[in-house]
Amino acid sequence: MDNTIIKLENVSFSYESGDNPVKALDDVSISINEGEFVAIVGKNGSGKSTLAKLLNALLLPSEGVVLVDGMDTSDPENTIAIRKACAMVFQNPDNQMVATIVEEDVAFGPENLGLAPHKIRTRVDESLKAVMMYEFKDQKPHQLSGGQKQRITIAGVIAMHPKCIVFDESTAMLDPAGRADTLKIMHKLNDEGVTVIFITHYMEEITDADRIIVMGDGKVVKEGTPKEIFADSEGLKKLRLGVPEVVALGDLLREGGLDIPEGTLSEEELVEAICRLK
Amino acid sequence: MSIEVRNLTHIYSQGTVFERIALDNVSFDVGPRDFIGIIGHTGSGKSTLVQHINRLLVPTSGTVIVNHIDINDKKVPMKEIVRRVGIVFQYPESQLFEETVYKDVSFGPKNLGYDDEKTDFLVRQSLEIMGLNFEEIKDKSPFELSGGQKRRVAIAGVIAMKPPIMILDEPTSGLDPVGREEMLNMIRDMNQELGICILLVTHSMDDVAQYADKIMVFSEGKLVKYGPPSEVFADSQFLANIRLDVPQSKSVLERLKEKGFDIDTSSYTTKDAAREILRVFGK
């Protein structure tokens, strides 16, 4: 059986701005398999967020087809099923919370799905435990830190038992500790079989991704493993992106005449590579 | 312009059950034209500190002297303080409110009572410092700009007041990697070319390593380290204890030393680290 969960075929998206339509996405085709960890990067305004919203039927393509778990997003009959299959975590945790009590907020999704109260209870408890926030269940969201709030919104999404979660710059507003926690949870979910699509500006966060998709001006510019993508620092710079500091250091050493293999992504790998040259 | 902070303590909701010591007996000096990086975890006191430098918060005890003026002296009007210290909060684009970019940037100079001619000059200059084309942008509504442009206009609104001291709280958050670098370079230019004293509050060790002359490290309301980067990063064990990382390049050098390389681990920027490793290999 085909295990594609997300499929975009020649998708374009335009929105009206003043008189002339602006093309945010231009003929994009992407296919993502179940269980993958895919990172999407690109400069501000490259169409990443538009792409994310298409995967959840929050936006519908102007041209082309978006299939989520085999369902066409342009058919309104599918909307709820699509949003249940492919959930979304946004950037600002404050703007995603509905309820004044943590556990009520986590319950919001399952409540919308019309589950029986005892089932909602089980899901709320297990989701809060999954993000290590169970002991905060009776607190008010505004008393928590940014990272804790984002963990609550993730719990709210997990409680809907999605097959796929899109993280749309979900680490951008957090401090390093909050970012590290969020990233850890994303990988844990991925290990449990959830497909993760992660949009971010932080290159250090995606060295462990299965695949990186680079966007530029509404198009897919590049696609490959982190090793392949970070091998070309110059190209990334032209797209207003960078490389993790370790990669930059490796590049400098290679330029200086040391034989450091391209695609050396972590401190450990770099140190090992240098030791081998001794 | 120099800053002298002495025994500064700030306690929130003193005398209630919500009492929390945000700053605990902090003292330091900042010289004119310094570029200071302020680092620490959320809740370490760094945001509370910077709000004391221009009287947005009043100390529970202690003094803040900016260029020989005690800024908590009631006789000193707020205007005299904001003339000396500009502050750019996190996500400054949320403070834009005027119909045009020109009007918004001129808000500060107008409040200081500058005439039209001087205001015009300042608006033009500060937009250009932020890398924006004055003629192109001045009549646009700030709300129709892109996120990055909004950020620059908002910062220009503070620069336009020509403060000799500028505080910036996480000015790069949400920007793409090149946008971050451009922003930091502009801040460096303000410091080196215009002689503005910069206090940069950030979470990024790499940023302070590459840009700051001196670093303040805050932890649990205390100023636990203050000195040039080489000194602050020298004790990586200490930083690890308060859950802060050293820049990755530095940590690579330290790992190499552990592996038996005869290597100097004092470099902390990518370039210097690369140079040191190449030196060891005789290249």
Place this chain on the structure above:
Amino acid sequence: MIKDVVIGQYYPTDSVIHKLDPRTKIMATLLYIVFLFLASNIWGYFAAMFFLIVVVIISKIPVGYVLRGIKGVVFIILMTLVFNLLWTPGEALYTIGPVTITREGVSASINMALRLVLLISGTSMMTLTTPTIQLTDGMEALIKKVPFLGKVSHEISMMMSIALRFIPTLTEELDRIMKAQKSRGADFESKNIVKRVKGYVPLLVPLFVSAFQRANDLAMAMEARCYHGGEGRTRLKILRYEKRDRIAYAVVLFAMAGIFATRFITYRLI
């Protein structure tokens, strides 16, 4: 700061009043207000006060908290007291210069002041013993029973709950914007009224822009979590009347009958 306002904020204890169904508490409060207005003499207020004191004792909430709500309206209470005292015509008690204090005036002012104090402390008992989320749930359930309004009960309670959720967020935001504009030399303390009103533009525009942005984000986040109105929606917690609620209803009705009965007491204290 604005954040520190605690009037009527939930005060958790393990009392039986806290455990009551929110609908019971809302209905009891409504009945209490109605009967407070039906009371026609000081005996009625004494009866209501007795009832309220019993409730406060059972609830284990410190009296200071209950009275805190009155602090905000002390001025209004004093005003009504003075007005009633001075301008009620009737049988003269004392005359000091041009001012005549009448027997009716004394009685009316005491009654009015008592009524206000009882009204405010009574309603704050409801908010002190019930978390906001339960209050909105309770109101939703009760509004559902009201003809016409029943159809939009979910929307009304959703709006109330979102408003409560965003008050602290927007308060923080306002604080931040205010500090940012102050640093740009904005003057919020000018003695000149025109200047002062104009000074609020740099605060209100950003606040509204941000509120709209947040509303937009929230709507999208809610949709993404499969929100599609009240239809087919279930709840984590379902309201269910217990034995204690039936007892509470009986006690409240009995007390209200007691307050009403005082109308027939003709003995005057003053």
